Amino acid sequence: MLHSRFGDTGEIPNCTGARARPPQRTATDRGLALAEFVLPGMIALNGITKSYNGRPALRGISTAVDRGEFIYLTGPSGAGKSTFLRLLYRAELPDSGVIMVNGADLMMMRRREVAEFRRRLGVVFQDFKLLRRRTVGENVTFVLSLLNLPDREQQRRAYLVLKQMGLQHRMHAYPDELSGGEQQRVAIARALVLQPDLILADEPSGNLDPERSHELLELLKTINYQGTTVVVATHDRTLIEAHPARTLFLEHGRVVRDAWVTAP
Numbered sequence: 001m002l003h004s005r006f007g008d009t010g011e012i013p014n015c016t017g018a019r020a021r022p023p024q025r026t027a028t029d030r031g032l033a034l035a036e037f038v039l040p041g042m043i044a045l046n047g048i049t050k051s052y053n054g055r056p057a058l059r060g061i062s063t064a065v066d067r068g069e070f071i072y073l074t075g076p077s078g079a080g081k082s083t084f085l086r087l088l089y090r091a092e093l094p095d096s097g098v099i100m101v102n103g104a105d106l107m108m109m110r111r112r113e114v115a116e117f118r119r120r121l122g123v124v125f126q127d128f129k130l131l132r133r134r135t136v137g138e139n140v141t142f143v144l145s146l147l148n149l150p151d152r153e154q155q156r157r158a159y160l161v162l163k164q165m166g167l168q169h170r171m172h173a174y175p176d177e178l179s180g181g182e183q184q185r186v187a188i189a190r191a192l193v194l195q196p197d198l199i200l201a202d203e204p205s206g207n208l209d210p211e212r213s214h215e216l217l218e219l220l221k222t223i224n225y226q227g228t229t230v231v232v233a234t235h236d237r238t239l240i241e242a243h244p245a246r247t248l249f250l251e252h253g254r255v256v257r258d259a260w261v262t263a264p
């Protein structure tokens with residue numbers, strides 16, 4: 001059965017006009033206000049569809065994720081996991097449906113609000129996407145430079161988050177001088193440094209050996225225990241069974257099962 005906090009119909013209540021708002025408020029402000037008073041969850045999708053060149057990738061997804069949850073998205077190749085994640089960080093928009101993330105209505109969001117919205121998310125990719133010509137420290141401070149913080153403060157924050165990942169001694173190394181697991185931890189440090197509300201990870205263990213994959217999952221679980229909502233897309237069933245959590249199973253663009261997966 002699909003997990004829904006919106007009653008049997010699975011519909012998101014129409015909150016428009018729930019509170020009178022001053023006209024200068026932006027769509028993001030409105031979304032955040034809704035999050036506080038009406039929609040305490042982190043993610044709410046209702047009837048989301050997405051096609052590429054007329055071929056459906058997502059066919060009517062309705063689900064909700066609470067703040068502080070840890071969930072997996074799993075399913076066969078082509079099931080729609082990455083598409084699902086891309087919609088969540090608004091790399092793309094759905095063709096139809098309602099999508100709320102961290103209090104913002106993504107369809108209503110104006111272009112200039114997208115940067116602010118993304119600043120509250122951390123995204124981790126399978127291939128790390130590190131800047132090869134920049135050091136580990138610079139890969140992290142690069143994100144902080146968006147905040148116009150003094151250099152010293154950027155250095156301090158980068159050091160602290162890399163220390164959390166056990167990589168403070170590699171601040172001056174280049175990504176190519178690190179192992180795959182270390183590079184992935186830099187990617188996570190970069191995702192964490194802005195203290196995001198939500199971490200989205202697409203096959204984060206895809207390039208790691210089993211031992212490093214388990215370490216990575218432990219790390220993501222620890223981040224989750226500290227309060228960050230985490231969504232991990234993975235096709236690795238062994239990993240899910242070793243670190244059980246709520247799991248959405250996607251097949252052909254639909255959620256076919258929503259369950260807590262435990263070891264067989």
Ligand SMILES: Nc1ncnc2c1ncn2[C@@H]1O[C@H](COP(=O)(O)OP(=O)(O)OP(=O)(O)O)[C@@H](O)[C@H]1O
Nearest residue numbers: 052053056057076077078079080081082083084235
């Ligand atoms: N940019 C795109 N252009 C055209 N088709 C796309 C695009 N992105 C995804 N698709 C198609 O949408 C469907 C879902 O793809 P998606 O990448 O979301 O699957 P996935 O579950 O992440 O698969 P994998 O496990 O292989 O990463 C697939 O049929 C794919 O070919």
Ligand SMILES: [Mg+2]
Nearest residue numbers: 081082083202
């Ligand atoms: Mg994918």
